[in-house]
Amino acid sequence: MSDTSLRLVWVYPDLLSTYGDQGNALVVERRAQQRHIPVTRIDVRSDQPIPTSGDIYLIGGGEDRPQRLAAERLRRDGGLNRAVGNGAIVFSVCAGYQILGTEFINDLGRPEPGLGILDVRSVRNEGSRHVGDIMGDIDERLGLPPLTGFENHQGNTVVGPGARPFARLRFGSGNGTGDGTEGAWCDTVFGTYAHGPVMARNPLIADMLLKLALDVHALPPVDEQWYEALRAERIAAATQASA
Amino acid sequence: MAGNSEPLSPRAKLAVTAGKAAAAVSRAAGRGSGSVIGGRVALKLDPELLGRLAHHLDVVLVSATNGKTTTTRLIAEALGAAGPVVSNALGANMPAGITSALAGGSDARYGVIEVDEKYLAGVARDVTPKAIALLNLSRDQLDRAAETRMLAEKWREGLAGTHAIVIANADDPLVAWAASSCPTVVWVAAGQEWKDDAWSCPSCGGVLQRPGDDWFCGECGFRRPQPTWALSGDYVIAPDGVAWPIQLQLPGRANKANAATSAAVAAVFGVAPKIALERMYAVQAVAGRYDVVSYLGRDLRLLLAKNPAGWLETFSLIDGPPAPVLLSVNARGADGTDTSWLWDVDYTRLAGHPIYVIGDRKLDLAVRLEVAGLQFQVCADVDEAVRSAPPGKIEVIANYTAFQDLRRVVGN
Missing domain, CATH: 3.90.190.20 (Mur ligase, C-terminal domain)
Structure with a gap:
């Protein structure tokens, strides 16, 4: 392990890795490696302390009970909050996204405090589950191409004044609040409902995290052939499905 | 007709006939084997048909995320040593498909039935099986299926107090938890390469410790049950300590595990491991798999x-x-x-x-x-x-x- 390598922390794969979430870590690692950026990946199980010196933290999706267990253990540990206080980058998906917020409804039907890292609050959608391909436009401040992903969740998430929606959807439910918003972000903390995994379908999100971590404005190009082909296919599929 | 002491009621007979007719129409229309549509028609006419059809049979149910079709086939082959077997060999494993398969086996003495994991508890209630084999549970089709632990919970609740002998994989914590509510369990160390759905204790949510082949929860003490049958390389070790060679035409470790479980099931039905395993060798391909x-x-x-x-x-x-x-x-x-x-x-x-x-x-x-x-x-x-x-x-x-x-x- 080199002291200068970028530290990529994958939070609680034993609880929050139900929807191919490892994919986001693999894409970040791969795209760093292609730029000769040394990366140390640290997988932290829920009985281990969260290191506070990471550069990028990934936290994924999971089932309802593991989500509650993860929230309890993360609150008790406090490491992720300290890391964010140090300016760390956090990218969260689905159950992980809800955990970063102020509150969500747990598997017992009760409000569960989140980590308060992101100003969002989630409730359980009383209707049917949000399942399917989604597509939309990412907040223009982030300078990213359209978002494509696959959502599979029962949550409705309200974005508070301390955060901004990550994207505005053209297709799909996203935050489920009926206003077309999807996910949320503030400074270096991001949340989304998009699986896929989201970095496999939106590799420039992985690049954005790398640029933030390295404090650079650009990265050398890599071969985007298969990512581009997949993106085009999935965007077309989402468009057709809702036409 | 061996053991068929209670003939089917006129309504059940009508249901079977109507089901067969619907299947024949479906086949003639080129829409598959017709087993599902046939079963659906029959069950509509007589909702208790499944239980009635199974009444004269000694039934074993087989369920899992993976390997249930192959294991069903291996058990059917083994039990053939003891008498005629009826089985849903083509993998139509929901109530309609099962009904249709059983309707075709009025001469059979044994029913070897693959059951979709979501329907296990219900089918177990309907057919009063003599044995139930539980192989493994892992993530599968999460966009429409229940969560994996929820499935284990459904098994656990549905099978609690069953009179069946449950043959269960001690190496899969979710299966072990589901089966541990049953009064009579034969534990088989059948292995499970995939571990990523069972890092937290199914019982209390604590982090599971998994040294070597063992597993236990450090918080509540739930741990791997002591197996009486074990897969060990190319052998299955029977409860008396004798190691029987597993020779199959089917490839892979997973099929050896399926054979080990099948041998334990066969023993419940009085078929000795030597005979059971010899008969399993005959299985070459299962519904086109491994062909x-x-x-x-x-x-x-x-x-x-x-x-x-x-x-x-x-x-x-x-x-x-x-x-x-x-x-x-x-x-x-x-x-x-x-x-x-x-x-x-x-x-x-x-x-x-x-x-x-x-x-x-x-x-x-x-x-x-x-x-x-x-x-x-x-x-x-x-x-x-x-x-x-x-x-x-x-x-x-x-x-x-x-x-x-x-x-x-x-x-x-």
Whole structure:
């Protein structure tokens, strides 16, 4: 392990890795490696302390009970909050996204405090589950191409004044609040409902995290052939499905 | 008719006849074997038909995420030593398909029935089985299926207090937890390569410790039950300590585990391991799986892998490099429409193999393989992929509907 390598922390794969979430870590690692950026990946199980010196933290999706267990253990540990206080980058998906917020409804039907890292609050959608391909436009401040992903969740998430929606959807439910918003972000903390995994379908999100971590404005190009082909296919599929 | 002491009621007979007629119509229309539609018609006419049809049978139910069709076949073969067997051998494993299969077996003494994991508790109530075999539980089709632990919970609640002898895999914590509510359990150390659905204790949520083959919860003390049967390499160790060689035509560790469980089930029905295992050798292919088919001058071995646990077991049985590998993935309704699971599969295990990629979702697979740092070729269809591969044997791995597509094309 080199002291200068970028530290990529994958939070609680034993609880929050139900929807191919490892994919986001693999894409970040791969795209760093292609730029000769040394990366140390640290997988932290829920009985281990969260290191506070990471550069990028990934936290994924999971089932309802593991989500509650993860929230309890993360609150008790406090490491992720300290890391964010140090300016760390956090990218969260689905159950992980809800955990970063102020509150969500747990598997017992009760409000569960989140980590308060992101100003969002989630409730359980009383209707049917949000399942399917989604597509939309990412907040223009982030300078990213359209978002494509696959959502599979029962949550409705309200974005508070301390955060901004990550994207505005053209297709799909996203935050489920009926206003077309999807996910949320503030400074270096991001949340989304998009699986896929989201970095496999939106590799420039992985690049954005790398640029933030390295404090650079650009990265050398890599071969985007298969990512581009997949993106085009999935965007077309989402468009057709809702036409 | 052995053991058929209570003849079917006129209504049940009518239901069976109507079901057979519907199946015949469906077959004539070229819409598959007709077993599901036939069963559906029959069950509508007589909702208790399943229980009535099973009444004269000694029944074993087989359920799992992976391996249930093969294990059903192995057990059916073994129990054939004791008497005539009826079985839903083609994998139609929901109540309608099961009803249809049983309706065709009025002379049988034993019923060997594969059951979809979601329907196990209900079918177990309807047919009062003598034995229930539980192999494994892992993530599968998460866009439409229940969560994996919820399934285990449904099993646990549905099977609590069952009079059946439950034969369960002690190496799968979810299965062990589900079965531990049953009064009589025969534990089999059948192994489970895939571990990523059981890192937290199914009972209390604590982090499971997994040293070597053992597992236990450090918080509540729930731990691996002591097995009486065990798979050990190429042998199954019976409760009396005798090691019986497992010789199968079916490849792979997972099928040895299926055979070990099948031997334990056979013993419940009075069939000795030696005889049971000898009979299992006869099984060559199961619903087209593991079949070797000649196509365009190559030998294609057809392997079905539907979920991460299945892919992991499949990688461990294919020939090493430079054997070419053809991968096909779809994401239609029966497959689950979410392809995220591809990222739970460790494709770096295919390093060194020439890889050809087809199927509806070949682009998802292409990105997955690109990120794994592998060389691969994306092809338009089976023919292009097969022609691109060097002559000889090709290992073909496909998920559910992709596998059916392949069988149609290569004429298996």
